[in-house]
Amino acid sequence: MKIIVAVKRVVDYNVKVRVKVDNTGVDIANVKMSMNPFDEIAVEEAVRLKEAGAASEVIAVSCGVAQCQETLRTALAIGADRAVLVETAEDLQPLAVAKLLNALVEREQAQLIIVGKQAIDDDSNQTGQMLAALAGLPQATFASKLIVRDGMATVSREVDGGSEQLSLKLPAVITTDLRLNEPRYVTLPNIMKAKKKPLETIKPEDLSVDVTPRLKTLKVSEPHTRNAGAKVPDVKALVEKLKTEARVL
Ligand code: AMP
Numbered sequence: 001m002k003i004i005v006a007v008k009r010v011v012d013y014n015v016k017v018r019v020k021v022d023n024t025g026v027d028i029a030n031v032k033m034s035m036n037p038f039d040e041i042a043v044e045e046a047v048r049l050k051e052a053g054a055a056s057e058v059i060a061v062s063c064g065v066a067q068c069q070e071t072l073r074t075a076l077a078i079g080a081d082r083a084v085l086v087e088t089a090e091d092l093q094p095l096a097v098a099k100l101l102n103a104l105v106e107r108e109q110a111q112l113i114i115v116g117k118q119a120i121d122d123d124s125n126q127t128g129q130m131l132a133a134l135a136g137l138p139q140a141t142f143a144s145k146l147i148v149r150d151g152m153a154t155v156s157r158e159v160d161g162g163s164e165q166l167s168l169k170l171p172a173v174i175t176t177d178l179r180l181n182e183p184r185y186v187t188l189p190n191i192m193k194a195k196k197k198p199l200e201t202i203k204p205e206d207l208s209v210d211v212t213p214r215l216k217t218l219k220v221s222e223p224h225t226r227n228a229g230a231k232v233p234d235v236k237a238l239v240e241k242l243k244t245e246a247r248v249l
Helices: 037-051 068-078 094-108 127-135 188-194 235-244
Strands: 002-006 009-011 033-035 057-064 082-087 112-116 139-149 152-159 162-169 172-176 199-202
Touching: 002 037, 002 094, 009 068, 033 037, 033 068, 037 057, 037 068, 037 112, 037 139, 037 172, 057 068, 057 094, 068 082, 068 188, 068 199, 082 094, 094 112, 094 127, 112 127, 127 139, 127 172, 139 162, 152 172
Parallel strands: 002 057, 002 112, 057 082, 082 199, 112 172, 139 172
Antiparallel strands: 009 033, 139 152, 152 162
């Protein structure tokens, strides 16, 4: 069973992002970039499945600029077997990524596709769902536990009322939640080994996919700053403030 894992290069989660002065987007010049945290979990899960003998090969895929190679090398250091970079300078939106992944799923005949539940830069939470729809595959989003056995995937996912269990027939698309696993620490020997693993670079045209953006960002701005909070001595004072200042009573 081949597993495809999608890994996105995003601004590191520790970075406090700033909006560009011309309000066209977020300033990523000279900013630390890393693998999307949910994708690290996806790679870890795929590698664990391979280590447990449930998968034969783990293929990491990233779509974007040439620097995504670094993200792919991290996936290879965690334990992926090979990597594919779909290189483009175009601003990729979830539908375009879903189309690229769909073409690769077809090419590789992958049985399981694991993607993050959302990318922490655009917070779209769309790619996995769109991929499942395009490929006509069953999907389980926000997986917090995954068991693969006898051509079936059993997924636990947290919902408002507790935990829900889904059984899916493979091939299927799974998106990862934070609780699925704790990714391993990448060791130096594995980073060295990863340098020798195969990394193929292709273009969207090679997969016959048009990645032209369909949505236009009109303006990006900082959220309004919140006023400082105030302590009130007792409930009476609180009610008074709610009546006279907040005017919500
Ligand atoms: P999103 O729908 O943008 O929130 O992204 C959800 C997931 O789709 C991410 O966690 C990745 O696994 C995958 N993904 C999104 N964009 C890319 C990309 N450019 N390259 C590889 N994977 C991506």
